[in-house]
Amino acid sequence: MTTLTLRDRWSLYLDLIRWNRPQGWLLLLWPTYVALWLAAGGFPGWHLLLVFTLGTILMRSAGCAVNDVADKDFDLHVQRTAQRPITSGRISVKEALAVGAVLSLVAFGLVLTTNALTIAMSFGALAVTIVYPFTKRFFSMPQAVLGVAFSFGIPMAYAAIQQQVPPVVWWLMVGNLAWVLAYDTEYAMVDRNDDLKIGIRTSAITLGRFDVIGVMGFYALCLVCWYQVGRLSGRGVFYELSLAVAAGQALWHGWLIKGRVREDCFKAFRLNHWLGLTVWLGVLVDTAWGSSLGR
Numbered sequence: 001m002t003t004l005t006l007r008d009r010w011s012l013y014l015d016l017i018r019w020n021r022p023q024g025w026l027l028l029l030w031p032t033y034v035a036l037w038l039a040a041g042g043f044p045g046w047h048l049l050l051v052f053t054l055g056t057i058l059m060r061s062a063g064c065a066v067n068d069v070a071d072k073d074f075d076l077h078v079q080r081t082a083q084r085p086i087t088s089g090r091i092s093v094k095e096a097l098a099v100g101a102v103l104s105l106v107a108f109g110l111v112l113t114t115n116a117l118t119i120a121m122s123f124g125a126l127a128v129t130i131v132y133p134f135t136k137r138f139f140s141m142p143q144a145v146l147g148v149a150f151s152f153g154i155p156m157a158y159a160a161i162q163q164q165v166p167p168v169v170w171w172l173m174v175g176n177l178a179w180v181l182a183y184d185t186e187y188a189m190v191d192r193n194d195d196l197k198i199g200i201r202t203s204a205i206t207l208g209r210f211d212v213i214g215v216m217g218f219y220a221l222c223l224v225c226w227y228q229v230g231r232l233s234g235r236g237v238f239y240e241l242s243l244a245v246a247a248g249q250a251l252w253h254g255w256l257i258k259g260r261v262r263e264d265c266f267k268a269f270r271l272n273h274w275l276g277l278t279v280w281l282g283v284l285v286d287t288a289w290g291s292s293l294g295r
Contacts, residue, residue: 012085013099016068017061023273025060027183030276031176032056032153034283038168038233039161042287048160051110056153058107063129063149065100069093070133074198117159125152136200143188143203147180168232175225182218182250183272185211186257189265212258219250226279235286242282249275 018024032052036044043049068086072093085091104126111122128149135142151173155165181203188195188204189211195202207214223243230239253268 012091016085016091016096016099017064017103019061023270024064025057026273027180027276028056028060028150028153029053030273030280031151031172031179032157033280035154035157035169035172036161037280037283037287038172038229038235039158044157044161047113048157051113051160052153052157055107055110058103058110059125059129062100062103062107063132065096065103066130067133069096069100071136074136074200111156114160115163117163117165118156121152121156121159125149125156128152136202138201140201140206141181141203142201143181143184144177146184147177150180151176168229171225171229171232175222175229178218178222178225179272179275182215182222182253183269185215185218186253186265186269186272189257189260190262190269212254212260215257216250216254219247219253223247223250235283236289238286238289239282242279242286245282246275246278249278 014020036048036052040048068084072086086093086096108122108126111119128145132142132145132149135145139145154172154176155169158165158169185203185207188202192202192204195205203214204211223246226246227240227243229235230243249271253271256264256268
């Protein structure tokens with residue numbers, strides 16, 4: 001057996017947490033930034049920005065470790081995932097869980113610098129992160145559970161700033177849940193044939209021939225919810241313009257996936273972080289403009 005050097009092991013850990021694929025944590029980060037800026041009515045301060053940025057990256061990384069442990073037997077039969085560190089035997093299950101635990105503890109340490117409500121919510125976020133990978137075995141649309149996990153940063157941001165969870169949060173969360181369903185269905189379309197063989201349940205399989213229509217419906221619901229967020233938050237033309245640009249991106253993704261070609265579906269998935277960035281930039285500019293006008 002070949003003995004791994006410290007550098008080799010470090011490289012495997014980075015591979016385990018998908019460090020070379022930042023799209024994953026960017027998909028989590030932009031909605032969290034939107035919530036921070038809306039809750040604060042502008043820049044939320046360096047402390048909370050650092051807490052939520054690092055916390056998001058750490059928890060997404062821990063989630064990858066848990067996901068790979070849960071899927072280790074399935075990943076072996078999927079072309080795209082067969083060489084992941086756990087599946088290929090280069091990292092043990094115990095080692096991967098230890099990595100996930102350390103990352104989670106560091107993230108929790110960051111949350112401890114906020115307030116009691118935010119800390120309480122962090123336990124729910126951790127629970128859903130752990131449960132999600134196992135829902136692929138029995139739930140017909142596990143992407144919905146992922147959407148809940150990916151939306152926890154939104155109420156936590158409001159709790160950290162306002163020490164409450166106002167009604168607008170639910171519109172933000174439902175919109176984000178719909179967005180996750182859209183892009184993760186695109187992702188599931190890539191592996192549909194492999195998933196059918198091994199018995200994993202996904203939204204792409206559940207929707208069947210209505211997958212493209214379903215994705216576009218999820219995008220539409222997302223944008224409608226986020227439009228309502230703008231109305232409730234008193235946002236203006238720059239925010240609405242960002243939603244229009246995001247809608248254009250969603251239509252482009254629909255064009256990419258209409259042929260159900262694996263490479264095009266994966267491309268559509270990878271491009272989604274630009275949609276999230278667009279909406280956050282709309283909030284950023286709109287809140288700054290509103291502050292300059294005194295509204």
